[in-house]
Amino acid sequence: MVRNMPFCKVDIRKIVGNNIRGFRHKKDYTQEKLSELAGIHINYVSSVERGERNVGILNIAKIAKALKIPPHVLLMPESYDRE
Amino acid sequence: MVRNMPFCKVDIRKIVGNNIRGFRHKKDYTQEKLSELAGIHINYVSSVERGERNVGILNIAKIAKALKIPPHVLLMPESYDRE
Numbered sequence: 534m535v536r537n538m539p540f541c542k543v544d545i546r547k548i549v550g551n552n553i554r555g556f557r558h559k560k561d562y563t564q565e566k567l568s569e570l571a572g573i574h575i576n577y578v579s580s581v582e583r584g585e586r587n588v589g590i591l592n593i594a595k596i597a598k599a600l601k602i603p604p605h606v607l608l609m610p611e612s613y614d615r616e
Numbered sequence: 617m618v619r620n621m622p623f624c625k626v627d628i629r630k631i632v633g634n635n636i637r638g639f640r641h642k643k644d645y646t647q648e649k650l651s652e653l654a655g656i657h658i659n660y661v662s663s664v665e666r667g668e669r670n671v672g673i674l675n676i677a678k679i680a681k682a683l684k685i686p687p688h689v690l691l692m693p694e695s696y697d698r699e
Contacts, residue, residue: 545677591670608676
């Protein structure tokens with residue numbers, strides 16, 4: 534089954550972390566700015582970007598709102614590079 | 617800002633719960649079957665479907681894999697109804 538599902542091979546925490554960093558850079562936001570907008574502690578944002586966190590969907594929604602993108606986009610592999 | 621972002625008005629826990637239930641029904645899986653395939657306790661699956669859980673992305677990935685869909689699809693409003 535896994536052979537037909539390449540989207541499952543990469544750790545989703547890394548996908549989400551890379552996307553958040555990518556979209557944040559596109560907006561020229563610092564981690565501090567993003568954490569302020571999302572209402573999430575900067576240390577948490579930092580560890581999420583490093584792919585170290587099993588982020589809950591409520592925080593996914595908060596971060597996506599701060600980045601002005603729909604939440605699901607953060608789970609798509611390298612979505613920040615597609616726009 | 618919220619006015620321009622209709623995707624933010626609905627609780628993401630409800631979106632995810634409805635999608636999981638919708639895709640599960642499409643596959644004719646019981647909650648028990650889904651919980652077995654995903655390796656997640658049936659009580660947890662049940663509460664996720666009711667929109668009561670702040671599900672972590674690792675469990676989103678497990679459930680999506682069990683339903684044979686990419687993880688991000690579970691965060692798109694009513695995606696189970698689009699296919």
